[in-house]
Amino acid sequence: xxxxxxxxxxxxxxxxxxxxxxxxxxxxxxxxxxxxxxxxxxxxxxxxxxxxxxxxxxxxxxxxxxxxxxxxxxxxxxxxxxxxxxxxxxxxxxxxxxxxxxxxxxxxxxxxxxxxxxxxxxxxxxxxxxxxxxxxxxxxxxxxxxxxxxxxxxxxxxxxxxxxxxxxxxxxxxxxxxxxxxxxxxxxxxxxxxxxxxxxxxxxxxxxxxxxxxxxxxxxxxxxxxxxxxxxxxxxxxxxxxxxxxxxxxxxxxxxxxxxxxxxxxxxxxxxxxxxxxxxxxxxxxxxxxxxxxxxxxxxxxxxxxxxxxxxxxxxxxxxxxxxxxxxxxxxxxxxxxxxxxxxxxxxxxxxxxxxxxxxxxxxxxxxxxxxxxxxxxxxxxxxxxxxxxxxxxxxxxxxxxxxxxxxxxxxxxxxxxxxxxxxxxxxxxxxxxxxxxxxxxxxxxxxxxxxxxxxxxxxxxxxxxxxxxxxxxxxxxxxxxxxxxxxxxxxxxxxxxxxxxxxxxxxxxxxxxxxxxxxxxxxxxxxxxxxxxxxxxxxxxxxxxxxxxxxxxxxxxxxxxxxxxxxxxxxxxxxxxxxxxxxxxxxxxxxxxxxxxxxxxxxxxxxxxxxxxxxxxxxxxxxxxxxxxxxxxxxxxxxxxxxxxx
Amino acid sequence: xxxxxxxxxxxxxxxxxxxxxxxxxxxxxxxxxxxxxxxxxxxxxxxxxxxxxxxxxxxxxxxxxxxxxxxxxxxxxxxxxxxxxxxxxxxxxxxxxxxxxxxxxxxxxxxxxxxxxxxxxxxxxxxxxxxxxxxxxxxxxxxxxxxxxxxxxxxxxxxxxxxxxxxxxxxxxxxxxxxxxxxxxxxxxxxxxxxxxxxxxxxxxxxxxxxxxxxxxxxxxxxxxxxxxxxxxxxxxxxxxxxxxxxxxxxxxxxxxxxxxxxxxxxxxxxxxxxxxxxxxxxxxxxxxxxxxxxxxxxxxxxxxxxxxxx
Numbered sequence: 001x002x003x004x005x006x007x008x009x010x011x012x013x014x015x016x017x018x019x020x021x022x023x024x025x026x027x028x029x030x031x032x033x034x035x036x037x038x039x040x041x042x043x044x045x046x047x048x049x050x051x052x053x054x055x056x057x058x059x060x061x062x063x064x065x066x067x068x069x070x071x072x073x074x075x076x077x078x079x080x081x082x083x084x085x086x087x088x089x090x091x092x093x094x095x096x097x098x099x100x101x102x103x104x105x106x107x108x109x110x111x112x113x114x115x116x117x118x119x120x121x122x123x124x125x126x127x128x129x130x131x132x133x134x135x136x137x138x139x140x141x142x143x144x145x146x147x148x149x150x151x152x153x154x155x156x157x158x159x160x161x162x163x164x165x166x167x168x169x170x171x172x173x174x175x176x177x178x179x180x181x182x183x184x185x186x187x188x189x190x191x192x193x194x195x196x197x198x199x200x201x202x203x204x205x206x207x208x209x210x211x212x213x214x215x216x217x218x219x220x221x222x223x224x225x226x227x228x229x230x231x232x233x234x235x236x237x238x239x240x241x242x243x244x245x246x247x248x249x250x251x252x253x254x255x256x257x258x259x260x261x262x263x264x265x266x267x268x269x270x271x272x273x274x275x276x277x278x279x280x281x282x283x284x285x286x287x288x289x290x291x292x293x294x295x296x297x298x299x300x301x302x303x304x305x306x307x308x309x310x311x312x313x314x315x316x317x318x319x320x321x322x323x324x325x326x327x328x329x330x331x332x333x334x335x336x337x338x339x340x341x342x343x344x345x346x347x348x349x350x351x352x353x354x355x356x357x358x359x360x361x362x363x364x365x366x367x368x369x370x371x372x373x374x375x376x377x378x379x380x381x382x383x384x385x386x387x388x389x390x391x392x393x394x395x396x397x398x399x400x401x402x403x404x405x406x407x408x409x410x411x412x413x414x415x416x417x418x419x420x421x422x423x424x425x426x427x428x429x430x431x432x433x434x435x436x437x438x439x440x441x442x443x444x445x446x447x448x449x450x451x452x453x454x455x456x457x458x459x460x461x462x463x464x465x466x467x468x469x470x471x472x473x474x475x476x477x478x479x480x481x482x483x484x485x486x487x488x489x490x491x492x493x494x495x496x497x498x499x500x501x502x503x504x505x506x507x508x509x510x511x512x513x514x515x516x517x518x519x520x521x522x523x524x525x526x527x528x529x530x531x532x533x534x535x536x537x538x539x540x541x542x543x544x545x546x547x548x549x550x551x552x553x554x555x556x557x558x559x560x561x562x563x564x565x566x567x568x569x570x571x572x573x574x575x576x577x578x579x580x581x582x583x584x585x586x587x588x589x590x591x592x593x594x595x596x597x598x599x600x601x602x603x604x605x606x607x608x609x610x611x612x613x614x615x616x617x618x619x620x621x622x623x624x625x626x627x628x629x630x631x632x633x634x635x636x637x638x639x640x641x642x643x644x645x646x647x
Numbered sequence: 648x649x650x651x652x653x654x655x656x657x658x659x660x661x662x663x664x665x666x667x668x669x670x671x672x673x674x675x676x677x678x679x680x681x682x683x684x685x686x687x688x689x690x691x692x693x694x695x696x697x698x699x700x701x702x703x704x705x706x707x708x709x710x711x712x713x714x715x716x717x718x719x720x721x722x723x724x725x726x727x728x729x730x731x732x733x734x735x736x737x738x739x740x741x742x743x744x745x746x747x748x749x750x751x752x753x754x755x756x757x758x759x760x761x762x763x764x765x766x767x768x769x770x771x772x773x774x775x776x777x778x779x780x781x782x783x784x785x786x787x788x789x790x791x792x793x794x795x796x797x798x799x800x801x802x803x804x805x806x807x808x809x810x811x812x813x814x815x816x817x818x819x820x821x822x823x824x825x826x827x828x829x830x831x832x833x834x835x836x837x838x839x840x841x842x843x844x845x846x847x848x849x850x851x852x853x854x855x856x857x858x859x860x861x862x863x864x865x866x867x868x869x870x871x872x873x874x875x876x877x878x879x880x881x882x883x884x885x886x887x888x889x890x891x892x893x894x895x896x897x898x899x900x901x902x903x904x905x906x907x908x909x910x911x912x913x914x915x916x917x918x919x920x921x922x923x924x925x926x927x928x929x930x931x932x933x934x935x936x937x938x939x940x941x942x943x944x945x946x947x948x949x950x951x952x953x954x955x956x957x958x
Contacts, residue, residue: 372767375709382709395754396747408746412794412803415956423956427949430794431787438786441753442779445760449775454767455707490740503741508725511654515721519870527698527866536705536766536862550764550772558780562938 002060005049006075012042013124020117027113033100039120040096046089046127053082054496061133070194073140076133080263080339084130084256087343091249091350091478092123098354098474099241101467105361106239107155115155115239122148122245126253134194135184138257142180145253146173146221149246153238165233172220172230180217180257186210187265199265211272214261221254224313225283226598228306232294235302236366240357243298247305248350252342255312259339262320273320274425280317281429284310284436289566292443292556293594296366297356300447301349304392307440308345311407312338314433318410321426325417330410333500336493337406344391344399344485351388351478355381358471359451362464368450368552372457378466380476382452387479389444391486394437397509399485404437406502439559446555455546560594568595649899653736654728660908661727661884665876666690668883668919672840675923690876697869705766705862712862715762716870722755723877729805730884732911733904735813735897736806743806745793752837752878756782759871763859774858781843781855781937785836788944792829795951796889799823805885813892823890825951830886831925832944838879840922842932842940880915887914 016035020027027035053060059078066072077085099119103112125148129141150173154166187210188194190201201207220227231251235243262268287307294300315338322331358381359374360366375382391398394405411433414426456462466472485492487509493500538544560567570593578584620631670690677684686692704712729748741747756778763775797803799822800811836843839856846857860871888895894910896903932940 373707375711379710390754390757393753393757394750395757396750401750405744405746405750408790409803412746412797415798420956424953427791427794427952427956431791431945431949434790435783435787438753438783441757442783445757445764445775445779449761449764449772453709453711453761453765454772503744503747505741507741508747511725511728512721515724516717519717519720519724523866523870527869528701529866530701531704532701533704533706533708536707536768538768544767546767548769549767550769550776555772555776558777558934559783561935562780562784 002049002052003062005045005052006060006062009042009045009049010124010128012038012045013120013127016042016120017117017124020113020120024113024117025110028109029104032103032112032116035116035120036096036100036103039116039123040093042120043089043092043096043123046085047093050077050082050085050089053077054079054086057497062131064137067136071136072134073128073137074133075128075131075137077131080260081130081256083339084252084342085127087252087346088123088126088130088249090481091245091346094474094477095119095241095244095350095354096474097477098244098357098471101470102239102241102354102357102361111155115152115242118148118152119242119245122152126249129253130256133196135187135196136194138196139177139180139184143177145250146177149173149234149242149250152242153234153246155239155242156237159237162237165230165237169230169234172227176217176220176227176254178217179213179220183210183213183217183261186213196260196265198267200267204269207266207269211266211269214258215276218254218258218261219279222251222258222309222313223283223302223306224279224309225286225306226602228283228287229598229603231306232299232302235305235353236296236298240298240353240360243301244350244353244357247302247353248346251305251309252346255309255342259316259335262316263335268320268324270321270324273317273324274422275317276313276320277317277425277429280310280313280315281432281436282310283307283313285432285439286566288436288439288443289559289563292439292446292559293567295368295552297360297368297447297451298353298366300368300443301352301356304440304443305345305349307436308341308349308392311404311433311436312341312345314338314429315341315403315407315410318407318414318426321414321417321422322410325419327416330413330416332498333406334410336498336500337403337410340406340489341400341403344403344482347478347482347485348388348391348400351384351475351482352392354471354475354478355385355388358467358475359385359464362467363458363460365458365460368447370458371451371461372453372546372549373455373461374464375452377462377464378452380472381467384472384475384479385452386448387482388475389448391482393441393444395441397483397486397505397512399482399489402486402489402502402505406500407433409501442556442559446552450552450555454549457546457549457551560592568597569593570595650736650742652899653731653734656733656904657731658724658727660733661877661880662724662873664912664915665873665880666694668880668915669876671916671919672923672926675920676927679924679927690872694869694872697872698866700865702865702867705768707767708765708862711758712762712765713867715758716863716867716874718758719755719874720870720877722751723874723881726751726755727877727881730881730888731806731809731895732884733907734899735810735895736899738804738806743804745797745803745805745808748805749789749793752881753782755874755878759859762862766862768862770854770858770861774855774861777855777934778859781836781941784938784941785833785944788829788941788948789833789837791945791948791952792826792833795822795826795829795948795955798952798955799826809888809892809895810897812889813895813897822951822954825947825954827886827890829944829948829951830882830889832940832947834879834882834886835922835925836941837882838875838922841926842929843937845931883915883918884911887911887918 016038020035057079061076063074125141125144129145132138150170153169156162187199191199223231235247284307287303287310291300291303315334318334319331363371391400394401411430417423487505490504560569573590575588576586578586670687674684726748729743760775760779763771800808802808839846844855863871891914894907896907
């Protein structure tokens with residue numbers, strides 16, 4: 001049964017890719033729709049497959065193709081892998097549904113066909129990556145995933161911006177593969193096999209090397225600071241359904257790889273947990289702080305993804321710390337919190353990217369200062385986006401709240417650890433985590449408020465129309481799941497066999513509803529219910545227009561001022577005067593600039609160094625024949641010496 | 648069953664008593680300024696008057712401004728179940744968790760800030776912007792205060808916290824004094840009082856909380872005001888129940904419940920007076936000076952944690 005589901009799903013997804021690639025210039029809207037439905041059905045098959053394994057806690061193995069004796073594409077799906085396959089297939093289903101409406105809006109016929117083909121291959125490669133039971137097939141599908149996503153980021157390749165983003169993404173993603181390869185080869189060096197199984201590395205230094213290369217490899221893909229810079233570029237350049245898949249799902253695949261290696265393969269050293277916790281805390285905090293200043297809604301969401309990856313890493317870090325001190329229960333709590341947050345973030349980030357796609361389609365801009373008032377013209381999209389924001393801001397009773405609550409619980413219990421320095425570090429981490437979560441709430445008040453509330457800030461926003469039912473139904477399904485997962489969290493965990501010290505949200509939900517009913521009844525009887533609409537009060541100004549409204553930049557200005565040392569804002573004021581005595585103003589210009597810390601201090605210096613090195617190497621090539629012979633001679637000598645050294 | 652009785656009794660009591668503390672603080676401030684001040688029941692009169700008025704919405708406003716009063720009042724009422732005043736109920740699945748308590752309050756704040764943006768008024772938006780900024784900056788302090796309490800009382804459940812402090816008063820413990828300083832600052836910040844916000848002003852550029860309510864009128868405004876009053880009472884209760892738990896009981900008998908109600912009114916009145924005096928002693932401080940105050944609270948609560956961890 002499981003075999004059948006797996007093979008059918010695999011064949012359909014691959015078939016769609018082949019079909020769409022072969023007919024890339026010919027296929028019409030009808031065939032595209034057919035292909036998307038097929039992808040959707042295949043995702044549903046995989047969803048059934050993975051749910052079956054998660055619920056029954058079994059293991060599934062399957063051998064697809066044997067290349068040589070040691071290199072083969074084979075799969076083993078246990079509960080952890082099935083859980084991530086569930087995330088992938090669940091979100092693929094909804095994204096496909098959304099895409100039924102969305103893909104028809106953009107690009108040429110060929111472009112659309114190609115996008116559908118790549119989407120299917122992308123989903124397939126993520127699923128098989130998670131299912132892989134050896135490093136060879138893991139890397140193979142990792143590369144397929146990276147390449148297909150790169151091609152989809154380049155969808156609008158005729159724009160210079162997109163080309164730049166695509167190139168940036170490509171370089172980063174290849175760097176991550178290289179780092180992973182280092183790690184995998186190092187493990188192969190120890191065990192002599194490519195299988196993903198427990199490894200006992202004796203040398204501390206070697207173990208640290210393996211850990212760091214895997215951390216950087218998976219970290220780049222997951223968007224951990226300081227390797228995060230590709231996210232805002234790639235997410236804003238790609239079509240929204242693709243950003244949803246990349247941000248919601250692909251970065252979770254990287255997290256899966258990381259968790260797999262930390263929990264099942266390597267035996268963690270105590271400092272790993274501390275390091276991951278620190279990286280996680282800074283990703284989370286800086287991610288949300290940068291999100292707060294963004295005006296481009298898709299970049300804002302990308303930074304918020306960085307924040308959430310940070311939260312997931314905090315959970316993993318806590319798991320490792322508790323595990324190394326032998327507190328298994330707390331370690332489980334932290335690990336489950338972080339895995340649950342993977343699912344939750346995948347859900348609400350997907351939802352937000354999809355609804356953002358609808359909004360961007362309707363208004364033709366990504367700048368939130370040119371939107372406004374959309375909830376009145378796009379009420380369903382607005383409400384769905386609100387659910388996503390509320391879940392992301394971790395408000396009860398939504399799912400985002402439950403996973404953050406679990407991390408808070410784990411933090412609050414950390415006083416049982418013996419080491420005083422570690423305890424202090426953990427309590428500092430707790431306070432920064434609280435700050436992150438409160439800033440996330442501020443960030444989404446700003447995002448939702450600027451996009452959907454008040455009067456339209458531009459003509460396009462005023463003329464926006466509600467989107468098609470496909471583009472509503474996809475995100476609406478996710479919104480419902482967000483609420484249900486939050487309310488039934490306790491029941492879900494107990495049915496899977498984990499009893500955790502978390503409140504029963506079903507009781508809270510029930511109390512909220514009963515209270516709402518009572519309040520409504522009381523208000524119905526005691527209050528005056530006449531209602532009237534009138535103009536917004538404006539100190540006597542009667543016809544206010546949207547230019548008088550607060551802007552998104554204005555909203556985040558206090559935060560920018562308080563966190564000035566982080567943003568490194570610079571205010572420049574230029575004045576010109578009418579007279580020589582500088583007393584009468586003629587004209588003035590003021591601007592506030594934020595310093596791109598990571599770009600200017602980390603990425604650019606490395607890029608410049610690489611460029612200098614390659615200039616130097618290309619200079620070496622620019623010589624006559626004699627020198628080339630000298631090079632060859634030197635190379636041969638070095639090879640002989642090296643061979644003598646090693647053999 | 649006892650929990651349902653507790654829920655009804657506690658909620659009714661909190662909702663009824665909260666406006667009294669609001670008036671009391673005003674009265675204390677008026678006395679200190681040499682004025683007579685409004686009568687003690689003024690807030691009740693105003694609320695009942697508001698309930699009789701019609702509601703006016705802005706043309707720009709959407710459903711957010713209409714649902715926010717309900718969300719606010721529901722969130723604070725459910726949060727009020729987390730801080731027992733009449734008696735401490737037995738454990739009930741889900742209630743008493745300190746993080747859930749705090750996030751219910753954040754939920755109310757989130758929607759209030761959205762409602763501030765809804766009408767397109769500059770005042771409302773400015774209020775939301777400042778409210779979200781300062782709620783973000785105070786959040787680490789709040790969480791560290793509660794973490795310190797949890798460390799001191801060895802639990803993260805509010806019911807258990809109060810039960811423990813009831814058994815052995817913590818007043819003599821130096822750590823508690825530090826925590827209560829921070830808790831007091833949190834109370835001042837979260838109930839929008841001087842020096843953070845000025846509850847008296849309307850249409851000044853200094854205001855935060857009132858600015859968000861500017862577009863509200865009639866019964867909706869009444870609901871927002873009640874939620875604000877209840878929220879203030881809840882934070883006062885946390886401080887009172889930890890520091891001076893005398894009178895609070897774990898036994899739901901007629902006598903002990905009446906004692907704890909009377910005792911709470913007395914303690915609450917004292918604390919409200921203290922808040923009134925505190926407000927009169929300070930002036931509204933500059934907006935960007937406020938993080939310093941928060942840092943002070945953070946310092947107090949974090950040093951409690953250091954004491955507890957290293958002793």
